[in-house]
Amino acid sequence: xxxxxxxxxxHKGFNIGNNSxxxxxxxxxxxxxxxxxxxxxxxxGDHEHKKHKIPDWKTAIQFEYLADTVWSHFAYGKNAIYAExxxxxxxxxxxxIVDWSNQDISTNKFEQRGYLKAKIQIxxxxxxxxxxxxxxxxxxxxxxxxADLIIKDLKEVTETPxxxxxxxxDWNKKIATKIWNHLHAHEAFHLLHGNFPKTFPSxxxxxxxxxxxxxxxxxxxxxxxxxxxWKKLSDHLPLLVEIEIE
Numbered sequence: 001x002x003x004x005x006x007x008x009x010x011h012k013g014f015n016i017g018n019n020s021x022x023x024x025x026x027x028x029x030x031x032x033x034x035x036x037x038x039x040x041x042x043x044x045g046d047h048e049h050k051k052h053k054i055p056d057w058k059t060a061i062q063f064e065y066l067a068d069t070v071w072s073h074f075a076y077g078k079n080a081i082y083a084e085x086x087x088x089x090x091x092x093x094x095x096x097i098v099d100w101s102n103q104d105i106s107t108n109k110f111e112q113r114g115y116l117k118a119k120i121q122i123x124x125x126x127x128x129x130x131x132x133x134x135x136x137x138x139x140x141x142x143x144x145x146x147a148d149l150i151i152k153d154l155k156e157v158t159e160t161p162x163x164x165x166x167x168x169x170d171w172n173k174k175i176a177t178k179i180w181n182h183l184h185a186h187e188a189f190h191l192l193h194g195n196f197p198k199t200f201p202s203x204x205x206x207x208x209x210x211x212x213x214x215x216x217x218x219x220x221x222x223x224x225x226x227x228x229x230w231k232k233l234s235d236h237l238p239l240l241v242e243i244e245i246e
């Protein structure tokens with residue numbers, strides 16, 4: 001069973017300069033990829049002020065607008081909560097989500113972060129796969145604490161295969177080392193290409209912030225989408241990985 005997975009920090013639907021709302025363009029772009037599962041970070045769940053101020057604000061609930069009729073199943077983790085609304089991480093899936101949870105892994109009042117975990121079931125096979133989506137802190141101390149919480153949680157998964165994907169802000173690769181050492185997992189790009197994907201900033205990617213860790217599945221290919229419009233959408237480039245579940 002082959003599954004295509006896209007991970008993308010959508011920058012709340014705004015372009016890299018934060019001066020143009022481009023959620024509709026992002027919607028068209030991710031649909032062209034034809035992925036089975038989307039891991040999205042910086043997704044707005046609601047914003048009372050902007051939905052009245054911006055003329056082309058298609059919906060206050062961005063993950064529903066992006067999912068529409070393509071990804072029938074989704075989970076959203078409300079992390080950053082403010083007077084006008086909230087944003088967080090989302091998982092969109094063509095396969096049924098049988099269970100999901102969102103854990104608050106914030107370590108300070110300035111960065112509200114979450115760890116969204118869902119379990120999907122592949123129809124007709126009985127196979128299950130755990131999907132974990134996160135967006136870690138800008139500071140190393142915060143990332144270390146958050147990685148410890150995630151590692152503790154995934155250590156309890158003993159039989160079901162899993163993927164851990166998202167914006168790790170892991171420019172110095174220290175979090176990757178922790179996950180390798182404690183979970184005995186692989187990172188898709190490092191395994192296949194010998195290095196981590198450069199994803200930020202999208203117009204001239206120099207930093208490797210995003211990761212795709214996995215255990216119990218086979219990774220067939222892994223690519224950073226960087227041609228054409230991808231450099232003009234979010235401030236991050238998306239990751240596209242194809243896995244196989246036996």
